[in-house]
Amino acid sequence: MIKEVEIKVRPALVNDEKTIRREAIKKSGLPASKVEDVRVLRRSIDARGAKPWFRLRTAVYSEEPFVEEPALLDNFQDVSEHDRVIVVGAGPAGYFAALELIELGLKPIVLDRGKDVRSRRRDLRAIQQFGEVDPHSNYCFGEGGAGTYSDGKLYTRSHKRGSIIKALRLLVEHGANPEILQDAHPHIGSNKLPGVVANIRQTILHFGGEVHFESHVTDFLLSDGSIKGVVVNENQEFKADAVILATGHSARDIYRLLARKAIKIEAKPFALGVRIEHPQSLIDEIQYNQPVREPNLPAASYKLVCQVEERGV
Ligand SMILES: Cc1cc2nc3c(=O)[nH]c(=O)nc-3n(C[C@H](O)[C@H](O)[C@H](O)COP(=O)(O)OP(=O)(O)OC[C@H]3O[C@@H](n4cnc5c(N)ncnc54)[C@H](O)[C@@H]3O)c2cc1C
Incomplete structure (x- = not known):
């Protein structure tokens, strides 16, 4: 049987497996001799008292072993010869859409107006040092999207849109620290995030998808009221059965293009973030x-x- 119990430990002992095991078994009331494994499921900090505690939600495995779940990428198959779907934008929405397409057996063709995550870094330096902004490769545009060089905070106050565990697991399978699966306030870290983004690109390519940088979608190919593909850099056509627009909220040209083509668009409520700094x-x-x-x-x-x-x- 598997019994879930919550224990609390002081910060000094939060990584001490023996203490966690002992406390979890004690709390579970199960005979220690029968316990095969103890796993931490969730980790949060309780700082309400005089001294902070870590609260750990743990699973105690009695008379049965812990079995590692198979990797999500194990379900992926080669899609190089499968039906094509164009994904415009290599931000989080575009890359996760591409992974989802591969899982569904479709071939994603990702097009982004910016550069790969490494080359993009050079263009950010030009902004910081010389005030020169490349309209295609900057803080908003390029592989990884708008928050690529941020801390990569992964928590949300919205619980209406289902579980985010699959997204977290995919991030771990691409190099994020597995602790993000347990932490109440997970974050990837600015030093790791660009590497995770590059690894996702490698997965898309490995399973037969395509990723094209410096590919600015400038027009849609429409026929009989349905989309047949897109035009890139005003001169190259990419054809597909479906197009996913994942261009983010900075892509004003895309909104103008949609309006010009009389494609219905709808405003949605948005969240405005403000940055407040304290030491x-x-x-x-x-x-x-x-x-x-x-x-x-x-x-x-x-x-x-x-x-x-x-x-x-
Ligand atoms: C400084 C900063 C820090 C942030 N930190 C966090 C954080 O810690 N945690 C968090 O959850 N969120 C954070 N965010 C918000 C987060 O980055 C966005 O919510 C997220 O990037 C939106 O993803 P997206 O894929 O929809 O769009 P975007 O990330 O905007 O990606 C859109 C992509 O489409 C491409 N594109 C646009 N137009 C075209 C076109 N015509 N043709 C081809 N390609 C095109 C762009 O180059 C871009 O790569 C941060 C944002 C910023 C700016």
């Missing part, structure tokens, strides 16, 4: 109630909330 040491001190953050505690986070028209935002 990390101040936040750590307030949240953890200690002058210097002890080892194993991550940089503390916080959120600001205010009331607007009787709604908390």
